[in-house]
Amino acid sequence: MSVVVIGDRSVGKSSTVLELANPYNKNCVEIVEPDYETLRENYINPDTNQMVPTRTEEQQPLVLNVQLPGGEKQVNSVWIDTPGEMWDSPQWRQENPAAWQDFKTRLNECVGIILLLPPHRDLVSPNLLNVANDHHTLNRDDLLNFQAWENRLGKWLDFFLQDCSQVEHIAICLHKADLFCNVDKVSREFQYNYAGGTQWWKFNETARKKYFYQVEKNIKNYHQRGGKPIQFFITSIKNRGLLELPWLYLSPYILYQDHNSY
């Protein structure tokens, strides 16, 4: 029943989960166990008020309250947080072959994967980056340029094809959306309706065509090689509605997984 959150170093994996536990911004998803305060104690350095980087792979059982068209449901999941090094350092994988193999095995037992991608440098608006300075530790120069970002995405898609063939649901989030768009305005295009009437395929098409059009060829190629369906999102901890979407998308699959076999 796990959902694994993956992404390169400093992309904001832990902070997304922390924000989803924040009861003050709740929309349709809330992590209720562990509670916000407990997660804050675990992930925030009280001296600096900054996120503590994840050093080891951690499994955190989560209980989420989720508003679905069928009513409010409680979803149990295990969030597997991973150190960024696991993903962006081939050296780490070479030095820890057993841990890497073990992780891949467990990954394939998951219901879904949420991949967080940082925006590429060319997408980021310097103005928005300045505005967000308080919340992000990134410099624009630290971000990948488009070409390198595209190559990295290609590696992720290869990883899904080669190493995640048993995982049925993949959510790719272009994260830190507040660095490249007005998240409040954009979130109106991706308004989830808990009473029903959401068209996920439409959300997917909109996100893909608007924010992933430059890598359309890579996506087509991935599907033609038999890749599992991917749902694309843009997310930001600055907009709870957008941040909740991948979990709203995955929750029914976690919830109804027993009807089917995984």
Place this chain on the structure above:
Amino acid sequence: MSEIRVIGPRGSGKTTYLATIAYLGELARTGEQEHFKGLKVTAIGPDSEKLVGLAKDVIKQGQKVPPTRTKGNIEYHPDYQLEINIPGGGGKRIELVAKDYPGEVFELLGLRHKLSEIESYLEDLFTTNHWLIMLTDWQTDQDTRVYQPAFDSLLDRLEAETKNKSELANIRIAVVMAKCERGELWPGRLEPEQDLFKIRLPLSHDILRKKFPSSKQLKFFACSSFGVMGDKDPRPNRYLPNDGSSAENAYLRKGDCWQPYGLLSPLYWLDTGKILKDVRL
């Protein structure tokens, strides 16, 4: 109560079919289609209730039902129990227990050297004599490459099993062309044997009809879990992404226009041996 087994290749829409049936009562209550008025479906037990949730929270919201994977043994797959009350003509009631087989089971049938991998499924299949076989014709070579060898093997095994199990001599097999909302299939839905199976899956049709010349034992149906956009709008209520993914990866386009077609007819025939007058049901 009828025990039904639902078999067919991967991606033919078996789980979507069962989930849609489980949700038909709700669609009848909230929809505007006259022919569904008064229809009631009760899902019995937690597994069947999950089917309803799958329809409401996944299919209706434009998400895709995940494939049913093999668990190595049929015992680990749930029994879906549904009670269906069909209005009209004094009312008709079907009680059924259905098991949804992973598509891989059907596909392995034709590979005789691999039959041992699906033995538990086959043993279970021959404990019932009501089968619903769901097919699609996306790939033109499926009829030759997968279906015909599968039916060849299945019918050989059926013949052998019938010697020990006399009830199998009364078997009823409903063969259903799924996803017939597609423009090229929709006009053929009224005479599915003539206009769909004979033309699109001739080898499968011939091998089955040769074994069962009587329509009392073998009948061909057309169904669509998604249906079309409306009575006066025959566009398929489906969305196919243009992202290079397979045509099997279709999504319900508009949840509020959802009107499935022909889902109950094969079940009713399997249960009673009679034909539902309204083929839309």
